[in-house]
Amino acid sequence: MTAAIPVPAWLVGCGNMAGAMVDGWRASAVDFSNVAVIRPSGAPVESIRTLTDYPDQQPRFVMLGFKPQKLDEIAPRLEPHIESDTIIVSMLAGITASILRQRFPNARAIIRIMPNLPVAQRQGVIPLYSEDRDDQACDAVEGLMGLLGLAPWCEHEDQIAAIGAISASGPAYFARFAEAIGRAGVTHGLSSTLAHSIAAQTLIGTGAFAAATGESMGEVARRVASPKGTTEQGLAVLDGPEGLQPLVDRMLGAALKRVEELAEAARRN
Numbered sequence: 271m272t273a274a275i276p277v278p279a280w281l282v283g284c285g286n287m288a289g290a291m292v293d294g295w296r297a298s299a300v301d302f303s304n305v306a307v308i309r310p311s312g313a314p315v316e317s318i319r320t321l322t323d324y325p326d327q328q329p330r331f332v333m334l335g336f337k338p339q340k341l342d343e344i345a346p347r348l349e350p351h352i353e354s355d356t357i358i359v360s361m362l363a364g365i366t367a368s369i370l371r372q373r374f375p376n377a378r379a380i381i382r383i384m385p386n387l388p389v390a391q392r393q394g395v396i397p398l399y400s401e402d403r404d405d406q407a408c409d410a411v412e413g414l415m416g417l418l419g420l421a422p423w424c425e426h427e428d429q430i431a432a433i434g435a436i437s438a439s440g441p442a443y444f445a446r447f448a449e450a451i452g453r454a455g456v457t458h459g460l461s462s463t464l465a466h467s468i469a470a471q472t473l474i475g476t477g478a479f480a481a482a483t484g485e486s487m488g489e490v491a492r493r494v495a496s497p498k499g500t501t502e503q504g505l506a507v508l509d510g511p512e513g514l515q516p517l518v519d520r521m522l523g524a525a526l527k528r529v530e531e532l533a534e535a536a537r538r539n
């Protein structure tokens with residue numbers, strides 16, 4: 271039997287990220303009867319009732335899937351519907367458990383997650399964090415997230431930001447790297463379509479190879495780079511002092527700084 275969403279359930283906001291989760295749950299045969307998507311556009315979501323406003327109902331499960339900057343607009347109207355048996359799951363970047371508890375004081379449990387887009391293919395990473403010692407609620411949410419990929423619990427709230435900076439933002443970073451390799455291919459005479467499609471296929475294929483062999487990324491790189499061969503010269507550039515690692519450190523640092531700013535803005539209100 272697959273994990274079940276406690277119902278009635280509301281998915282408040284269902285854009286790129288929550289929509290990907292719905293796709294992953296649909297592929298896992300999760301039952302969506304008595305689940306409602308609430309979004310201002312009313313844009314339909316396949317096989318889920320979509321509303322533009324909150325129904326006269328007390329949901330047992332509410333997933334927050336809107337932008338962090340919308341919290342102050344949404345919380346005052348949502349809060350009166352939250353009762354002592356409502357589990358809130360939040361994917362809002364930077365919005366801490368204590369900020370959420372302040373906005374939704376009556377909630378039974380507040381559980382933060384930081385999913386990533388490959389949840390749609392059930393290949394996601396979905397770290398979880400809660401300050402509420404509600405084993406039943408935590409188990410129910412872990413079961414749902416476990417359908418979508420790797421779902422580790424974080425011991426400290428900082429870890430959700432750190433994991434999120436890697437895995438939630440990660441698809442954008444890997445995609446950008448593949449784009450850069452594609453552009454370099456164009457510089458070397460390939461057509462844009464061919465260069466970008468082979469770069470993307472190489473990313474996909476590398477992931478599939480690593481998954482199938484269980485090799486670390488370091489081992490995969492070593493296997494490709496023949497001693498005194500061509501790849502070794504390319505890796506020497508990436509591995510140099512001005513190479514990839516300091517760039518990635520700066521990249522992650524900038525994203526984590528923004529996490530702090532989002533939290534600070536929410537705390538001020």
Ligand SMILES: NC(=O)C1=CN([C@@H]2O[C@H](COP(=O)(O)OP(=O)(O)OC[C@H]3O[C@@H](n4cnc5c(N)ncnc54)[C@H](OP(=O)(O)O)[C@@H]3O)[C@@H](O)[C@H]2O)C=CC1
Pocket residue numbers: 282283284285286287288308309310311312313335336337338340343344361362363384385386387438439
């Ligand atoms: N994108 C990603 O890869 C990841 C995103 N996140 C988090 O997910 C959240 C959503 O991001 P993302 O999906 O990218 O954003 P989108 O812009 O794609 O989706 C935002 C959703 O919020 C809805 N919304 C806007 N205003 C309201 C409102 N007043 N009441 C209810 N719903 C509202 C929108 O409704 P409508 O569709 O009707 O406009 C839309 O469905 C963010 O908090 C982000 O931090 C976390 C990890 C990864």
Ligand SMILES: O=C(O)[C@@H]1CCC=N1
Pocket residue numbers: 363434438439
């Ligand atoms: O960019 C963002 O803010 C969201 C959170 C992590 C990935 N996307």
